[in-house]
Amino acid sequence: MQLGTVTLFFLFIFSFLPSQYGAELLYNITPSHPLSEGQTLVSPGLIFELGFFSPTSSGNKYVGIWYKDIFPRKVVWVANRDKPLALIDTLASLRISSNGSLELVDGKQNSVWSTNDTLQVSSSNTSSVAAILSDDGNFVVKDVIGVGQSIWQSFHHPGDTMLPNMVLGYDSKYGKGRFLTAWKSESDPSSGIYTAELGRRTDMPAQVIIWINRSIPFWRTGPWDKSKFIGLPDMDDRYLSGFKLDENMEQGTKYYSYNLPDKTLAYLDLSSQGKIKLMSSENGRNWSLYAETQRNRCDIYGACGPYGFCSISESPICKCMKGFVPKLHQEWSKGEWTSGCVRKTELFCERQTNKKSVPLQGKQDGNDDGFWKIIRAKVPDYYQYITSLDPEDKFNDCKIQCLNNCSCLAYALVNNIGCLVWYKDLIDIQKFSKGGVDIYIRLARRELGEGKPIKLIVCLTAIGLMIIMVAIVFGLHRLRADQKESIPTSRDTLREFIRKHDPSKLLIYDFDTILTATDNFSITNKLGQGGFGPVYKGMLQDGKEIAVKRLSSSSGQGIEEFKNEMLLISNLQHKNLVRIMGCCVKEDEKLLIYEFMPNKSLDTxxxxxxxxxxxxxxxxxxxxxxxxxxxxxxxxxxxxxxxxxxxxxxxxxxxxxxxxxxxxxxxxxxxxxxxxxxxxxxxxxxxxxxxxxxxxxxxxxxxxxxxxxxxxxxxxxxxxxxxxxxxxxxxxxxxxxxxxxxxxxxxxxxxxxxxxxxxxxxxxxxxxxxxxxxxxxxxxxxxxxxxxxxxxxxxxxxxxxxxxxxxxxxxxxxxxxxxxxxxxxxxxxxxxxxxxx
The missing domain is CATH 1.10.510.10 (Transferase(Phosphotransferase) domain 1)
Known part of the structure; x- marks a missing residue:
């Protein structure tokens, strides 16, 4: 009985503690009832809460909105993000001003922040104005007695977070846009360097772009195909079902929104590092990651520069398109790919005096241009949209319209979008293992290996090379016969040296094996250039990837020093040291074979x-x-x-x-x-x-x-x-x-x-x-x-x-x-x- 009395006593006491941390709950803000520190405004269903807060390690105070009972607490909107209050100011309040606008004042009653939106009625009617927090997180100032006219709402002034049912986009008629702006840091809600915006052009398929300082592109989704952004191949069905994009080309408006199924609580956040994360809470108590952007280096805008494409499953991750070579070979070999690639062979129509148009008819003699297909790709940026296509043969019509325009560099026919063409440098192309679209890149016909003149030249060249090769092979055979005692000396010496020490720690690779693995030391497999020679990527017959350091003849390294290194490195075994797998010596060739590092060096x-x-x-x-x-x-x-x-x-x-x-x-x-x-x-x-x-x-x-x-x-x-x-x-x-x-x-x-x-x-x-x-x-x-x-x-x-x-x-x-x-x-x-x- 005594225990029951104590329990009832505490229940009685706790019933008067209206909010977490002892805050007094309010359900609206009126001219006669402002919001002060120690009070919070809550939504009718107790889903959202608005009040004063201070981020960790911050000396400032702000008014913000957060999900009420989900931890860690996520602030989804901040009123005075660029006009903070001092942390020591305990007398600040959020109130309805005399003209009907929402106003934040400090302890000295100085206006710090205001909505600047006033009710278009006489000042005597401002008593009917109230600020209410909805269960969707929208903070609304409205006339509650009249027709319910909305004066101002936070959804029209987004911060770093997009909530379900919130609408972001652009109205070209009035030149107004709604976009996300990241916090400067986790402890500073002021406007950061990253913004996420829907493309402003209403005559083009929409895409979302993250900008640095609203001028440098950092990441993009690719265009919307009426169900998904085609540059996001991992958007699954439940992810897709929640996103909507509404376009009205006549009115010049374009807006998108999202809502997760089963009324799941969620938020989409643009972090201070420029990443978008979609978080959800099915149990209403804690957050879990639903989806995120920028998961690898290929997701960064223009990672491989113009006319380069990025594939995270390949190494190096950047390659030039067919018919193109690195613009800056030295930089490219070091893994600095942003300079991109340049065309090897000038386009046929670029060589004509009339560069406006080259008709397709009558140009099938092997001297005109053609197209090379890159499959499962993220389409380049700066696409244009062709609306008029032959409904019976859209693909060929799209191709012909591109080919007939000398300025057209590529085309793609995308389901639910139509014909996209490109007139500017092709940039930000990514190859996917699934999803994506096929893009057709314009090349000179000779780069495609087509045309009779090219074939004739190739045939004649091949015959000539065969004759030369026979002569060379015969000469080499005679030379090797004379030198067969001296050629194997270095390799045999090295093999004997390793056998005397610890043959289990190091392999001697056959030179032909390394040639095959590196595709004859192909420039496309070159990873970098060191002071003692280049480094190449290779793949052995068993599929194992390797890095091959090819010591140049001018490196000054003799066979004895080379053997010393073999012994040393083979005995240095630590998870934070690059592991050597073996070596190869043939005549003047000295090769070191290391484990392959897919992410290259830290400086990249x-x-x-x-x-x-x-x-x-x-x-x-x-x-x-x-x-x-x-x-x-x-x-x-x-x-x-x-x-x-x-x-x-x-x-x-x-x-x-x-x-x-x-x-x-x-x-x-x-x-x-x-x-x-x-x-x-x-x-x-x-x-x-x-x-x-x-x-x-x-x-x-x-x-x-x-x-x-x-x-x-x-x-x-x-x-x-x-x-x-x-x-x-x-x-x-x-x-x-x-x-x-x-x-x-x-x-x-x-x-x-x-x-x-x-x-x-x-x-x-x-x-x-x-x-x-x-x-x-x-x-x-x-x-x-x-x-x-x-x-x-x-x-x-x-x-x-x-x-x-x-x-x-x-x-x-x-x-x-x-x-x-x-x-x-x-x-x-x-x-x-x-x-x-």
Whole structure:
């Protein structure tokens, strides 16, 4: 009985606690009843709630709307996103003003934000105005006594979130658009750099585009085909059923909306990193991911540049279309594909004096243009729409209309859309494993292998080549007969060397096997160019992908040094080091065969305007930890002590899960002794990553690698290059800039702005601290990799870092990036030093 009395008492008390956190619930805001702090406005079904809030780590206060009982709490709309209140202002209120508009005032009754929409009646009637929160999340100001006239509603002024039944789009007649604008960061609701908009042209099939600063395209859906966006092949049936697009070309309006089945609670959010996520809650208690955009590098707009296409299942992911070659071969070989491709053979109609039109009839002699088909693709941007087609033969009519116009570069006949054609450079093409459409690219006929003159030339050339080949084979046969004692020497010597040590750890590949795997070292399989030769992608007969480093004859590496590297690397086994699979030697050819890294090197992401968005903080922190573990192994846990001497962003490779692996630690020489400090007459490495004692005096130790690691960490945090950083007109290097921020307790300002606030402040500050400890001028002041590993995995703190004076003195003299080794390039091979234990 006593227990029942206590229970009734608490039920009585809790019945007077009207809202979570003790807030008083309101169901409307009227001129006589404003909303103050400590109160919340709720929808009739208690689905949505409006009130004052402050984001985590923010010193500001806002009025916003959120789902009432689903966690984590998602703010779906903010009234004063660009005009915050001070956090300490507890007297602010949201009220109906004397002219009938909704107004937010601070504690001194100064207007901070207003709807600026007034009721078109006399001021005496404003008492009938009320602000109501609907169960669909729409915040509406209306005349509740009259005809229910809506004065203003939040759905007409969207923020970063689209709710079910909300309508976004464009009205060309009035020049008004409704679009999403991302928060600046997770703790700052002010307008960020990303916007998601429906294309404004009402005479073209609609597509949604995410823009950077409303000027640079970042991602797009492809056109709408009356049921789905054709650039999103994974839109399943339940996903499709919820989306609608209403177009009225006569009125110049175009709007889209969505609603999930079974009245599932949901929201579509544009994050501060430019990603769209559709979240749902079937149980009404927590959120789950329903769909999202930008899941791989191919989703980024124009990843492969004009006339290139992207396929995430292939390597490299970017290729030129048939009939095109890379515009900048050197950049393309390094994985920098945004420059795109250029046409190999000029189009036939471009060579004519009359470039307006080339009739199709009478041009079947092999000299005119044709089309090459790319299947299951996302159509390029800048498409045009042809409305007038022969209903009996739409495909051929679409083709003929494109072919008869010299400006037409491609066409596609899309179900439920019709004929799309392109008159501008073809950009943002992606190949899918399913879905997509077939696109027909205009090429010169000779690029298609068609036409009698071309065939005749090919036949004659083939006959001539056959004669030459017979002569060459005969000559080589005689030459090999004379040299058969000397040719196998290097390979046999290498095989015997490996057999004496540990043959289980390394394979010797046949040269013909590697030729077949790399398609005769085809340029299309070239992954990059190092200081000691190019690197190619290959595929063995069993389907295993490999990377082949082909050492050039001018690399200066002899067979003995080559064998030393084989022995060294085959014994270095760690998950954060690139694994060597074998080697191949034939005459002057020396090849190293490594495991293949599908995501190439870290610099292809970190310093790219668009691609770096893929590197969220979790990935960056994992890369830092992985590199630290790899270096710790080289310095302390391997059978010999290895000093890398050229650790940098381009030497960190990424596997399919974005895990880091240190590369280019081979081509080494073993130094006698166990001294902590060594000297070399030949300083190798890359400026900006070399420690002062090594760059100036040739002295190196494991602390030289620690210095490089510190530079690497700070670059990963900021996405800024140490060697090309400049702060306006100040002669201040990157490391000194980072130290100044740290010294002024502004370490978080070093974080790449594209991350917004989606990072752990404690982890970032820890990494900045470690990075600055590593780049101190004196080697003795720097921590060891063992110290660093401990700091990364625990709460241990190091001392206050000293200002790196060396970098300040040298930044004025070396403002542009360059390497000490004149033969080096972006992916140059390292010269690694080994100390015997």
């Amino acid at each position: 992401f970190l310093f790219d305007t668009r691609k770096r968005a893929v590197l969220d903080w979790a990935i960056r922190f994992n890369i830092i930890q992985g590199v630290a573990r790899g270096l710790l192994y080289l310095h302390h846990d391997s059978y010999v002590k290895v000093i890398h001497r050229d650790l940098k962003v381009s030497n960190i490779l990424l596997d399919e899960k974005m895990n880091p692996k240190i590369s280019d630690f081979g081509l080494a020489r073993i130094v006698e002794g166990t001294q902590n400090l060594e000297n070399t007459q030949k300083v190798v490495g890359t400026r900006g990553y070399m420690s002062p004692e090594y760059a100036m005096g040739g002295m190196f130790s494991e602390k030289s690698d620690v210095y490089s690691f510190g530079v690497l960490v700070l670059e990963i945090i900021s996405s800024k290059k140490n060697t090309s950083f400049s702060l306006y007109d100040q002669q201040l290097g990157f490391l000194a800039y980072a130290w100044n921020l740290w010294n002024e307790d502004k370490g978080l300002e070093l974080v790449d702005e594209i991350l917004g606030d989606s990072y752990s402040s404690s982890e970032v500050l820890k990494c900045v601290h470690i990075g600055l400890l590593c780049v101190q001028d004196n080697a003795v002041d720097r921590p060891t990799m063992a110290d660093i590993a401990l700091m990364l995995s625990s709460e241990k703190h190091g001392p206050q870092p000293k200002l790196p004076v060396f970098t300040i003195q040298n930044s004025a003299y070396h403002p542009q990036p360059h390497s000490v080794n004149t033969n080096s390039s972006k992916n140059e091979a390292s010269i690694t030093m080994i100390e015997g234990r």
